[in-house]
Amino acid sequence: MGERNSYSKTDPDATFMHMKEDAMRNGQTKPGYNLQIATENQFITNFALYANRTDTLTLSSFLESFKSRYHRYTKTVVADSGYGSEENYLFMDVHNMEAYVKYNYFHQEQRPRYTPNPFSPASLYYNKEQDFYVCPMGQHMKRIGMKRSLTPNGFVTYSVRYQAERCDGCPLRSSCFKARGNRIIEVNHQLQHYKQKARELLTSEEGIKHRGRRCIEPEAVFGQTKYNKAYKRFRHFGKDKVNMDFAFFAIAFNIGKMCRKTNLKKLKAVMEVLLVTFRCSIQVYIGYLKPNKSFYMKLAA
Ligand code: SF4
Secondary structure (H helix, E strand, C coil), X not given: CCCCCCCCCCCCCCEEEECCCCCCCCCCEEEECEEEEXXXXXXXXXXXXXXXXXXXXXXXXXXXXXXXXXXXXXXEEEECHHHCCHHHHHHHHHCCXXXXXXXXXXXXXXXXXXXXXXXXXXXXXXXXXXXXXXXXXXXXXXXXEEEEEECCCCCEEEEEEEEEXXXXXXXXXXXXXXXXXXXXXXXCHHHHHHHHHHHHHHXXXXXXXXXXXXXXXXXXXXXXXXXXXXXXXXXXXXXXXXXXXXXXXXXXXXXHHHHHXXXXXXXXXXXXHHHHHHHHHHHHHHHHHHXXXXXXXXXXX
């Protein structure tokens, strides 16, 4: 079973997951695979199957699979907020990819009526040189330590802890925090840096263009796959066979898409040339055979 905590008896490689189609409306889990695809102009350029249902944990491995297929890393990554984690941002940064990858709260931040919570650590003033925060009451929050945590992928994240000196009697205490003692905040500076970078990219002219295209890229492919072609479940058991199953589907899907996207006039002209060439070659062939017909007749006799 490896790192999984469930598996199907009919397909031991499949893991129980919540499906988008929940006909019973009871959150029932079913054996399946987490299929990740990459698309460009609605052509499937890469795919991979995972036993892990969390999309965030699949991105770096998926980008590696792109490299093993094309012998290079992709230059640009456009993905939704389900993929915006420190680990993924770091991976894309190290491999020089432009990460148009949203983080949680990105959509909320973009709303016209969005007003940031003045008590959240992201809204507090930070003095980088002396490494302290200033709370809404103007108190310095000094660094008191570091917190180390591990993601399910084994990635280590570090958050710095800052504490206010005296919260007793503060008039903003009830709105600021609920715990006892003086307020402590934890800030992951590396993640904040990547979020800022992603925000700048996503709100740039190029980023707006990419965000506009994202909803008509993989989503359209999934829509055509599931509803137009009724490919809602795999026809085989076992990861290898399911891989093959989807690979054939992806090839057929891309050929179909290519035929539809090809300029019909050009295609017609090419077909006519091919047809004329074919007819000419048949005539030449028949003409070539005719003078020797008697020879073959003699041979047959
Ligand atoms: S409760 Fe503490 S941290 Fe919050 S505003 Fe008051 S002094 Fe600052």
